[in-house]
Amino acid sequence: MQRVPADPIDLLRTRTSAKWRGYPEDVLPLPVAEMDYPLAEPIADALHRAIDRSDTGYAFGSTGIAEAFAPFAAARLGWEVDPARVTATGDVSMGIVEILRVAVSPGDGVIVTPPIYPPFFDLVTEAGAAVVEVPMLGGIDEGWSLDLDGIDAAFAAGARGILLCNPHNPLGHVPSRETLSALAEIAERHGAIVVADEVHGALVQPGVAYTPFLTVSDAAREAGVAVTAASKAFNLAGLKAALIVTGSDRGDALRAKLPYEVSYRMSQFGAIASIAAFEHGAQWLDGVLASLDDSRRLLADLIADELPGVRYRLPDATYLAWLDLAALGWGDDPAAVALERARVALGHGVQFGASVGRGHARLNFACSPEVLSEAITRLSDAAALTDR
Missing domain, CATH: 3.90.1150.10 (Aspartate Aminotransferase, domain 1)
Structure with a gap:
């Protein structure tokens, strides 16, 4: 290679x-x-062409980036995405906050699983919710896993959602399909939401089985909303483009509640670069x-x-x-x-x-x-x- x-x-x-x-x-x-x-040459070329034609206006909705992401997700991640079930936004953090705002009520508990990407703590409070910590089990010697019993107990105590980091930042841990299926069943039983940050999903090493959360089961599609982007895999964080993806009527109803300007937060260059990445960056x-x-x-x-x-x-x-x-x-x-x-x-x-x-x-x-x-x-x- x-x-x-x-x-x-x-x-x-x-x-x-x-x-x-x-x-x-x-x-x-x-x-x-x-x-x-x-930067990948196809992305750089696409951005240069945009500059040459002064293509620096507003990004035109979610359709283009969603239609580029769907075949990339299918080929790369084994994930069949319906482009009609995608709403674009500026970045993954924005997507997480906006989904939490429409999915949970002010003061509700939202679970995070430390050690975890530090902004997770702030995103929960920005959305008006309260952080509930359920640390990862295990350690460096034996590896890590989600504390499913602890998550179940936190939901039973009143938490209404969980931020799932899949793959996990900073541990580099990739949850098994069985673990994600169990999490989905727990969340569905409690009527809770799983917001899956999957921005590192394309950065899984060959030979490692990676499972996007919405592919796991009907329970996962019912309980889950995924937020992802080309930003980490293709080093595009500053260009501001991400995707909020659903797989059920419940998820679609949450996306429908999002303020219309959420999709306008995606930048034109972010859309152009992401489409080039998904279509030509393999x-x-x-x-x-x-x-x-x-x-x-x-x-x-x-x-x-x-x-x-x-x-x-x-x-x-x-x-x-x-x-x-x-x-x-x-x-x-x-x-x-x-x-x-x-x-x-x-x-x-x-x-x-x-x-x-x-x-x-x-x-x-x-x-x-x-x-x-x-x-x-x-x-x-x-x-x-x-x-x-």
């Missing part, structure tokens, strides 16, 4: 996105979920997945060689690594120490859930082998100084 090489560090530092403007130039920035790979994505496979394995080797006390489990999906850095003795928030002493920026584990994130950090390995190696060497050197 032809790999997609990351851009060189000097070129990356000319980027003006959050990852490359959030830290001084002596810092290796590995916390933000942006990839260092060059070869590039295969190359990126091969590069990510190399990187996740390289990270394991580097840690074993240079940071033997650090614990890490090879993720099955995403380009994010959840690291247990407790052995370094850097306290509850080792990312703060890594930034100060090693000039390596990591995601702060405590932000992913204070109860389970202490001593942990998230690392983005969608970068060159050279950057990844330099980051681990810096951390190792800092750890050696700590031991003195």
Whole structure:
């Protein structure tokens, strides 16, 4: 498989996105979920053509991006999507908030499963609901799983929804079809909603069985709404386009309640880029997945060689690594120490859930082998100084 090489560090530092403007130039920035790979040529070509024709107006509804996504989802994810059951919006977070606003009442509990993407906590409260934490079971050694009994109990206690991260960020865990089926049955029994964030769904490694939530069962289609985008797989987060997908009359009724301007939040460039990605980006994505496979394995080797006390489990999906850095003795928030002493920026584990994130950090390995190696060497050197 032809790999997609990351851009060189000097070129990356000319980027003006959050990852490359959030830290001084002596810092290796590995916390933000942006990839260092060059944009896929079909996407770049589509955007250049749009500029050439001054095509910078409002995006024209959900139909175009929905019709491009449906065959991509079928071929890539085994998911039969009806384009008529898709509403576009600006990004996955917007979609989550708007669905929660029409699906639950103010003050209702919504379950999150830490360690979890930090904005999940804020999205629940932005929608007027209350966060209910049901941490993931397991750990780095044995792997993770959803706490289905805990979720059932939380619904029984009054929670009305759950944010499912499938695949899971930051763990890279991919729930089994059986687990998702059980979750759907629990949610349906309690009349609750499952809002499935599936933005990392196309970043599952070959050989790993990935199941979009709405494909699991009639119960899942009844209880669930999926929100997804091309943004993570194709590095398009700044272009603002996402899809809210349903598979039942109940889900359709929720989409029908969304304010009409929800779909107008999708940008024209986001729609153009996403359509190009879904229709013509498969070869590039295969190359990126091969590069990510190399990187996740390289990270394991580097840690074993240079940071033997650090614990890490090879993720099955995403380009994010959840690291247990407790052995370094850097306290509850080792990312703060890594930034100060090693000039390596990591995601702060405590932000992913204070109860389970202490001593942990998230690392983005969608970068060159050279950057990844330099980051681990810096951390190792800092750890050696700590031991003195």
